[in-house]
Amino acid sequence: xxxxxxxxxxxxxxxxxxxxxxxxxxxxxxxxxxxxxxxxxxxxxxxxxxxxxxxxxxxxxxxxxxxxxxxxxxxxxxxxxxxxxxxxxxxxxxxxxxxxxxxxxxxxxxxxxxxxxxxxxxxxxxxxxxxxxxxxxxxxxxxxxxxxxxxxxxxxxxxxxxxxxxxxxxxxxxxxxxxxxxxxxxxxxxxxxxxxxxxxxxxxxxxxxxxxxxxxxxxxxxxxxxxxxxxxxxxxxxxxxxxxxxxxxxxxxxxxxxxxxxxxxxxxxxxx
Amino acid sequence: xxxxxxxxxxxxxxxxxxxxxxxxxxxxxxxxxxxxxxxxxxxxxxxxxxxxxxxxxxxxxxxxxxxxxxxxxxxxxxxxxxxxxxxxxxxxxxxxxxxxxxxxxxxxxxxxxxxxxxxxxxxxxxxxxxxxxxxxxxxxxxxxxxxxxxxxxxxxxxxxxxxxxxxxxxxxxxxxxxxxxxxxxxxxxxxxxxxxxxxxxxxxxxxxxxxxxxxxxxxxxxxxxxxxxxxxxxxxxxxxxxxxxxxxxxxxxxxxxxxxxxxxxxxxxxxxxxxxxxxxxxxxxxxxxxxxxxxxxxxxxxxxxxxxxxxxxxxxxxxxxxxxxxxxxxxxxxxxxxxxxxxxxxxxxxxxxxxxxxxxxxxxxxxxxxxxxxxxxxxxxxxxxxxxxxxxxxxxxxxxxxxxxxxxxxxxxxxxxxxxxxxxxxxxxxxxxxxxxxxxxxxxxxxxxxxxxxxxxxxxxxxxxxxxxxxxxxxxxxxxxxxxxxxxxxxxxxxxxxxxxxxxxxxxxxxxxxxxxxxxxxxxxxxxxxxxxxxxxxxxxxxxxxxxxxxxxxxxxxxxxxxxxxxxxxxxxxxxxxxxxxxxxxxxxxxxxxxxxxxxxxxxxxxxxxxxxxxxxxxxxxxxxxxxxxxxxxxxxxxxxxxxxxxxxxxxxxxxxx
Numbered sequence: 001x002x003x004x005x006x007x008x009x010x011x012x013x014x015x016x017x018x019x020x021x022x023x024x025x026x027x028x029x030x031x032x033x034x035x036x037x038x039x040x041x042x043x044x045x046x047x048x049x050x051x052x053x054x055x056x057x058x059x060x061x062x063x064x065x066x067x068x069x070x071x072x073x074x075x076x077x078x079x080x081x082x083x084x085x086x087x088x089x090x091x092x093x094x095x096x097x098x099x100x101x102x103x104x105x106x107x108x109x110x111x112x113x114x115x116x117x118x119x120x121x122x123x124x125x126x127x128x129x130x131x132x133x134x135x136x137x138x139x140x141x142x143x144x145x146x147x148x149x150x151x152x153x154x155x156x157x158x159x160x161x162x163x164x165x166x167x168x169x170x171x172x173x174x175x176x177x178x179x180x181x182x183x184x185x186x187x188x189x190x191x192x193x194x195x196x197x198x199x200x201x202x203x204x205x206x207x208x209x210x211x212x213x214x215x216x217x218x219x220x221x222x223x224x225x226x227x228x229x230x231x232x233x234x235x236x237x238x239x240x241x242x243x244x245x246x247x248x249x250x251x252x253x254x255x256x257x258x259x260x261x262x263x264x265x266x267x268x269x270x271x272x
Numbered sequence: 273x274x275x276x277x278x279x280x281x282x283x284x285x286x287x288x289x290x291x292x293x294x295x296x297x298x299x300x301x302x303x304x305x306x307x308x309x310x311x312x313x314x315x316x317x318x319x320x321x322x323x324x325x326x327x328x329x330x331x332x333x334x335x336x337x338x339x340x341x342x343x344x345x346x347x348x349x350x351x352x353x354x355x356x357x358x359x360x361x362x363x364x365x366x367x368x369x370x371x372x373x374x375x376x377x378x379x380x381x382x383x384x385x386x387x388x389x390x391x392x393x394x395x396x397x398x399x400x401x402x403x404x405x406x407x408x409x410x411x412x413x414x415x416x417x418x419x420x421x422x423x424x425x426x427x428x429x430x431x432x433x434x435x436x437x438x439x440x441x442x443x444x445x446x447x448x449x450x451x452x453x454x455x456x457x458x459x460x461x462x463x464x465x466x467x468x469x470x471x472x473x474x475x476x477x478x479x480x481x482x483x484x485x486x487x488x489x490x491x492x493x494x495x496x497x498x499x500x501x502x503x504x505x506x507x508x509x510x511x512x513x514x515x516x517x518x519x520x521x522x523x524x525x526x527x528x529x530x531x532x533x534x535x536x537x538x539x540x541x542x543x544x545x546x547x548x549x550x551x552x553x554x555x556x557x558x559x560x561x562x563x564x565x566x567x568x569x570x571x572x573x574x575x576x577x578x579x580x581x582x583x584x585x586x587x588x589x590x591x592x593x594x595x596x597x598x599x600x601x602x603x604x605x606x607x608x609x610x611x612x613x614x615x616x617x618x619x620x621x622x623x624x625x626x627x628x629x630x631x632x633x634x635x636x637x638x639x640x641x642x643x644x645x646x647x648x649x650x651x652x653x654x655x656x657x658x659x660x661x662x663x664x665x666x667x668x669x670x671x672x673x674x675x676x677x678x679x680x681x682x683x684x685x686x687x688x689x690x691x692x693x694x695x696x697x698x699x700x701x702x703x704x705x706x707x708x709x710x711x712x713x714x715x716x717x718x719x720x721x722x723x724x725x726x727x728x729x730x731x732x733x734x735x736x737x738x739x740x741x742x743x744x745x746x747x748x749x750x751x752x753x754x755x756x757x758x759x760x761x762x763x764x765x766x767x768x769x770x771x772x773x774x775x776x777x778x779x780x781x782x783x784x785x786x787x788x789x790x791x792x793x794x795x796x797x798x799x800x801x802x803x804x805x806x807x808x809x810x811x812x813x814x815x816x817x818x819x820x821x822x823x824x825x826x827x828x829x830x831x832x833x834x835x836x837x838x839x840x841x842x843x844x845x846x847x848x849x850x851x852x853x854x855x856x857x858x859x860x861x862x863x864x865x866x867x868x869x870x871x872x873x874x875x876x877x878x879x880x881x882x883x884x885x886x887x888x889x890x891x892x893x894x895x896x897x898x899x900x901x902x903x904x905x906x907x908x909x910x911x912x913x914x915x916x917x918x919x920x921x922x923x924x925x926x927x928x929x930x
Contacts, residue, residue, distance in 0.1 A: 013423045150308035155419075160537030162309065213420055 007045075010237065017045030019081075020189060020221055021066065026075035028061055035061040036072065037245040043189070048215055048222045050232045053242035054265060059225045060102060062242065063193055066223060067099050068092040093122055096188035100178045102197060102225075108167040112158060112177050113149070115166055119184030120145040152183045155217075156210060172203035176210070183214065190214065192224035196231055204228065208235055229266070233257065241265065285457035285482045287323075287360040289524040294320045297500055297527050303349040306534035306542055314349060316527065322350075322436070324450070326357040329439030331446045333388070333412055333430070337362030337453060340384040340465070344368045344377070344400075345392025347506040347532045350416050350432060352520060354390045359463065362453040363388075366465045366477070367511040370396060376475075378403035380467050384477055384708060385409040390432070394420040397429070459483040465708055466513050468660050477708035478513075478660045487701035488663040489521030491684040495668060496630045502528035502549045503627070507539050513660040514634075518552060521663075543624030551631040555638035558653075561623055562642055583611035584648070591616075591648030596672045616649045625651050632656050632668075639768040640676035647674065655679050657741060661717065661724055662686075663702030667739045678738035688739065694729035694756070695745040729758065731839065742840070747870065749780035755842030757785070759870070762843050765830045770795045771819075772826065774855050776868055778881055779843065786884035787848040788877070789823055790814075790855055811852045811909055820914060823850055828917035835919035845916045847884050849891075851877075852909035858898045880911065889913055 007017045021043045028036040035058045043049045043066075051059050064070040065077065068087045076083045079095065087095075098119070106115050123145055124131075126138040134142075153159055156176055161169060166177060175195060182190055195211065196204045208231055214220050226232045232239060233253040241249035241256055243265040249256045256262055283289050293302070298317035305312050314322065335341065341358040343365055345351050355365040366384050368377060370392065377399055381389065387409050391397045397415050401424075404410055415421055416432045439446075463482045467475040492498075506519040519530045528550070533542040569580050590604045600608075620626045631646070631653040638655065646653045652671065657679035658664040666688070669680030682688050686700040699722045706714045718724045729745040732738065742748060743760040751757050759777035766775040766789065773792035779785030791814050800807055800816075807813040831844040855861040861873050874881065876895070883891035894908045 147308065150310075154308055157535065159309070159534045160541070163541075209420075216422065217419065 014046060014216065016047045016237065019043070020045045020079070022078040023065070024076045024078065026062075026065055026072045026077070028058075028065060028070055028072045034245055036065065036242075038075070039240075039242070039245075039247045040075075041240050041247065041250055043221060043223055044238075045221055046215070046219050047237040048211070048224070048235055050236035050239045051223065051225045051242060052227075052229065052232050052239060056244075057242040057265075058245040059242055060193060063099070063191055063223070063225055067097060067191055090122070093185060096186075097191065098182035098185040098187035098189075099191035100175070100182050100193060100195060102193040104171075104174045104178055106166045106174060106178055106181070109165060111163050111165055112169070112180075113153070113162045115177055116149045116152060116180045116184050117145065119152075119181040120149060122185060123148075148186065149184050152180050155183070155213070156180050172199050172206075175199065175203075175207065179207075179210065179214075183218075183220075186218075187220060189221045189223065192222065192226075194225055194227060196226060196228055204231060211235060284459040284486070285359065285454075285461060286356050286463065286485070286520065286524050287454050287457065289486070290316070290320055290323065290356060293524065293527045300500060300527065301529040302523075302527075303352065303530050303532070304546075305349050305532040306538070306545075309534075311531075311545070319349075319353065323353045323357045323360065325436040325439040325443075326353060326432075327360040327439065327450055328442055328446045329435035329437075330357060330361050330363070330388070331449055331453075332438050332442045333414075333435065335361050335363050335388060337456075339363040339388065340366050340386040341388045341390060342366045342368055342381055342384070342386040343390045343510065344396045345370050345390075345416065345510070346536065347508075347510060347515070347519070348392065348416065349530070349532055351390065351392065351510060352506075352530065354414075354432075355464065355520060356524075359457070360450060360454050362456065362461075364462045364465055366467070367516070368467070369509055369511045371509075372399075374399040374402045378406050380475060380477075381407050381410060383474075384465060387411045388414065390414045391416070393417040397421060397424070457482065459486075462705070464516060466511060466516065466660055476710055476713055479705040479708050480513075480663055480702075481705050484663045484702045484704060485517070485521045486525065487685065488665055489517055489525040491701075492517070492665055492668070493522050493526045495670075495684055496550070498522060498526045498528060498550060498630070500527040502526065502629070503531060503546055504528065504550045504552075505531050505533065505539075505543055505546050505548045507533050507536070507543075508552065513664055514552060514658075517664045518550070540624065544622070547621075547624060547627040549627045549629045551625070551628050553631075553633060554635040555633050555642065558633060558638065558642055558646060562645055565619070565623070580615055583615040584645075586611055587616060587648035587650075588644060591650060592644060592674075595647055595650055595652060596674070612650070620649055620651065625649075628652065630654070634658060634679075637764045638676060641768070643676040656683075657739065658683075659726060661704045662698060662700060663704070665700070665702060666696075666698050666726070669738075673736070673738070675738070678733065678736070678740050680739065681737055682739070688732075689723065690731060693745060694731065694742065694748055696726045696728050696730050696739070696741075697723045698726065699723050751779060751785075751842045752781060752783040753842065756839055757781075757843060758840055759843075761837075761840055762787070762830065762834055762845065765833060766826065769826045771799065771822065774868065776855070776870065776873055777843065777845070778874065778884075782885070784846040785843050786881065787827070787845045788855075788873070788880070789827075789848055789850050791819060791823070791850060793854070810854070811907065814850050814852055815909070815911070820850060820912065823848075824914055824916065828919075831916060832919040835921050841921040844918050846918065847913055847915050849880055849884060849911050849913050851880075852893075852911060853895060853897060853907055856897075859896075883913055 007015060009015050019042045024040050026036055026039045051062055053059050061070060065072055071086050124141050126141055130138040153162060158176055158180060161173060166174060196207055215222055236253055238251060239253055239256045240247060241262045248261040248265055249259040283292050293316040299315050301313050302316040302319040303314045341363045343351055343354055358365040366386060368380055389400050391400060391413060397413060400413055412428050414430045414432055414435055418431050459482050461482055463480050463485045465477045465479050467477050504518055508515045523530050531546045533539045569577055586607055590600050590608055593600050594608060628651050631651055633653060634656045654669040654674050656668040658666045665683035666686055667680040668683045686698055689697045691697060703722055703724055727745050728741050729743050729748045730739055730741040733740060742758040747759055749757040757780050762777045763775040766772050771792050772789055774790035776788040777785055793810055796813060796819060800813060813819060827845050827848055834844050835841050855868060862868055879893055880891055890910055890912045892910045894906050897905050897907055899905060
C-alpha cells in the first residue's frame with residue numbers, strides 16, 4: 001500500500017520505508033491563540049522521528065494532532081496515503097497508533113501487570129459476561145494476550161515489579177511501565193511525549209536503549225517529543241524543530257544542528 | 273540412595289552421570305527457569321537432548337578436544353547445559369564472573385586461551401568484542417539472547433539456538449565423533465576450570481578434575497542425604513565453585529532439580545515460589561532478610577508485633593534445641609507448635625524457607641544472633657568452610673551439632689592438619705589438580721604429598737572436634753607474654769553489633785590490646801533520631817558521650833566473651849577510641865572489597881595508637897582525607913580515649929604452653 005520507491009537503508013542497517021503519515025499545512029488554534037501555524041512534515045515507516053523545540057513551541061499540540069486527539073482547523077493529516085477523518089481515540093488505537101504521556105497517565109492503584117494488560121483491550125472481543133465467568137473465549141483471549149504482555153515485560157526488564165502497584169514505583173519505572181502499556185498494543189506507530197523528562201542520566205540511557213531496541217526489534221515507527229537535545233540527536237533519524245508554533249527546521253540531526261534558525265531559537269535571540 | 277548410586281558405578285564424568293539420570297529418572301524435572309512469568313521446565317531426558325544438540329553444534333563449529341570454552345552470564349539452564357556440552361566434546365568449560373569488566377575478562381580469556389566464548393546477552397558480547405583484538409586464540413562467539421545483536425557482524429558470531437539447530441542437522445555426521453569423545457573422558461579428565469577472584473595479584477585458574485567434582489559432590493550429597501526430589505535455586509555466580517558444586521555436581525549426582533530465577537531482581541519472589549529444600553547463601557543475604565523482617569514488624573500493627581516478639585522470644589529459647597533433637601519439655605513444645613502456626617510458619621513461607629531441609633552459609637563470619645534467629649525458626653541452617661582449591665568442602669557441620677562459632681568437622685574423606693603456626697592444611701579427593709599455567713603458585717600452595725595450605729589459622733576444639741577459624745594466618749601474631757593475637761576474632765565480635773561498622777585491633781607484640789572503632793552512621797543516626805539527639809556531622813555523632821557510653825558497653829560485653837576463650841583471652845580490648853572518620857577505600861585504608869589494610873591504618877594513625885598505649889585521656893589529631901573527586905583535605909579532631917572494662921580470665925593462657 002505504501003509507496004516503497006524511495007525507501008533507503010540507514011548506516012546502521014535499518015530499512016526506512018515510504019511515508020506512513022503526512023502532515024499537510026496544519027494550523028491549530030485555541031480561540032485566538034495559534035498553537036501551530038502552517039506546518040508540514042512527514043513520518044516514514046521504521047524511522048525515529050523527533051519533534052523538538054523550546055517550551056511552548058507547540059510540540060505536544062503537534063503530537064496530539066498526530067494522535068487524532070486535536071483536530072486542526074486547517075490542513076490535513078494523511079495516514080497511509082489517505083486523508084484521515086476525525087476519529088475517536090479508540091479508533092485511532094485500532095489503527096495501530098499508541099502513545100505515552102508527558103505526565104504519566106497510569107492506573108495508580110493497579111499492578112504493573114494489570115496496567116500493561118489494559119494495552120491489550122483492543123484485542124479482547126469477548127463480552128462482559130464471558131469475562132466475568134472466565135469461560136471459553138475469554139480464557140483463551142486472556143492467555144494469548146498475557147503472552148504478548150509477558151514478552152513486553154521481559155523486553156523492558158520489569159519482571160521484578162510485575163505484581164507491584166504502580167503508585168509504589170519511582171518515576172523512572174513508571175515511565176517504563178507506560179511504554180510497556182503502549183507496546184502491549186503492538187503499535188505500528190508509537191508516539192512518545194517527552195519519554196526522558198525528569199529522569200537522571202542512567203534512566204535516560206536505559207530509556208534510550210529501549211527506544212532504539214523497540215525500533216530495531218519490532219520495526220516500530222516512532223515519533224517522539226523531547227527536550228534533551230543530546231538524546232534527540234543521538235536517537236533520531238530526522239528531526240522537526242518548532243518554535244512559536246512554526247516549523248523552523250527539518251532534517252537529519254546534523255542538518256538541524258547547523259541550522260542558524262535552530263541555533264537562534266535554542267540560544268535565544270530577541271524576538272520582535 | 274543405594275539404588276541411585278548403583279547406576280553411577282563407572283560413571284566417571286558429568287556426561288556419563290547425565291546418561292544415568294536419563295535412564296533412571298528421565299521424566300523427572302532437571303531444570304526450571306521462570307521466563308515470561310511462567311516456570312518453564314525441562315526433564316532430564318529433554319536436558320540430555322538439548323545438551324547433545326549443542327555438543328554436536330560445537331563439534332560442527334570446530335571445537336577440538338582440550339579447547340577452552342569461556343561461559344559468561346547469569347544463572348540460566350542454557351548456560352549450565354553449555355558446560356556439560358563442552359565437557360561432552362572434550363573441551364574445558366571456564367565460567368567467568370558476569371560483572372567482570374572488559375579488561376578483567378581479557379586477562380582470563382587470554383590466560384586460558386579460549387577459542388570459543390558462550391555469552392548470555394548483548395552486554396557480555398560487547399565486552400568480548402571490545403577486547404577481542406588482544407585475544408590471539410579467540411575465534412567464535414556464541415550468544416544466547418539475540419536481542420540487540422541483529423546488526424552485529426555475524427562472521428564469528430553465532431546464536432545459541434542456531435548452533436543447536438546446526439548440530440541437529442549434522443547429527444548423523446558427528447554423532448559417532450561425539451560418542452567417541454564422550455567415551456574418552458576419565459576420572460582424571462579436567463571437568464572445569466574456575467578462576468579465583470584473587471585479592472592479591474592476578475586471578476589464578478584452578479583446574480578441577482572429574483574426580484574432584486564427582487567425589488566432592490557424592491560425599492556432600494551423602495552427608496546431607498540429598499535426594500532426587502530436592503530443589504535448589506541457582507542464583508549465585510556461575511563462576512563461583514559453590515554454584516558449580518551445588519547446581520551441577522550435586523544436581524547431577526543426586527538428580528535434583530535446579531531452578532533458575534527470572535532475573536536477579538526477582539530472586540526473592542522466585543525463592544518463595546520454588547521453596548527450595550536445599551539452599552545456600554552468604555551471611556549478607558541472611559542479614560538483609562532479617563533486617564527487612566524487623567523493619568516490617570516495627571511497621572506492623574500492635575497485636576501482630578506483640579505476637580511476633582512473644583513467640584520469637586520463645587523460639588529463641590527452645591527452637592534450636594528442638595531442631596537439634598535435644599530434650600524439650602512438653603509445654604514448651606506445645607507452645608512452639610502454636611508459634612509455628614501463628615508466626616514461624618508464615619514467616620518462613622514469606623522468606624521462601626518453608627521447605628528448607630538443609631541450608632548453608634559460608635564465606636565470612638555470620639553474627640550469632642542472625643544465625644540463631646533462623647535456627648530458632650526451625651530452619652536447619654549450617655556453616656561450612658571451604659575454598660575453590662578444595663572443591664568447596666573442607667569442614668561441614670553435621671545435623672545436630674551446629675554452632676555459630678565453629679565451622680564443623682572435617683567433611684567426608686577430608687584430612688586436616690594444623691601447622692605449628694596455626695595454619696590449616698587439608699588433603700582430600702577434592703584437592704585441585706593445579707593452577708593453570710602457574711607451576712610456582714601450585715608448588716607454593718600444594719606440597720608433593722597433596723597437602724594444601726589454606727592461609728587461614730584455626731584450631732580444633734578438644735571436646736567437640738569442631739574446627740574454629742581464627743583469622744588469616746598472616747595476621748595472627750603473638751602478644752608480649754606469648755599468648756595468641758588474632759585481631760579478626762575480636763573485630764568480628766565487635767562488628768556483630770549493628771552500631772559498629774568497623775573495628776581494628778592492635779596489640780601484636782605488645783602486652784595488651786587496643787582498638788579503633790567506626791560507628792555505623794545509618795544505625796547510630798537512626799538511634800540518635802529516635803532519642804532526639806542532634807548532631808551536625810559524622811565527627812560530632814562519633815564523639816557524642818552517649819554514643820561512646822554505648823560502645824563502651826559493647827566492648828565490655830565483647831571482653832567478657834573474649835575472656836571466656838581459653839586461647840585468646842589475652843586479646844581483650846584494654847582501651848579504645850571511636851574514630852572521627854570512616855575508614856575508606858579512597859584514603860587507602862581499606863581495599864575496594866572493604867577489607868581493612870592493617871599496615872596502612874597502623875602507620876597513618878600512629879599518633880592515636882601511641883596515645884592509646886601511653887595512658888593519655890584524649891588526643892588531638894589531624895588526618896588527611898581524599899574527597900570523591902580526588903581533592904585532598906584535612907580533618908582535625910580531639911578524640912577521647914576510653915578505658916574498657918576488662919573481664920577476669922577464666923583460665924591461664926593455654927597457648928603459651930603450645
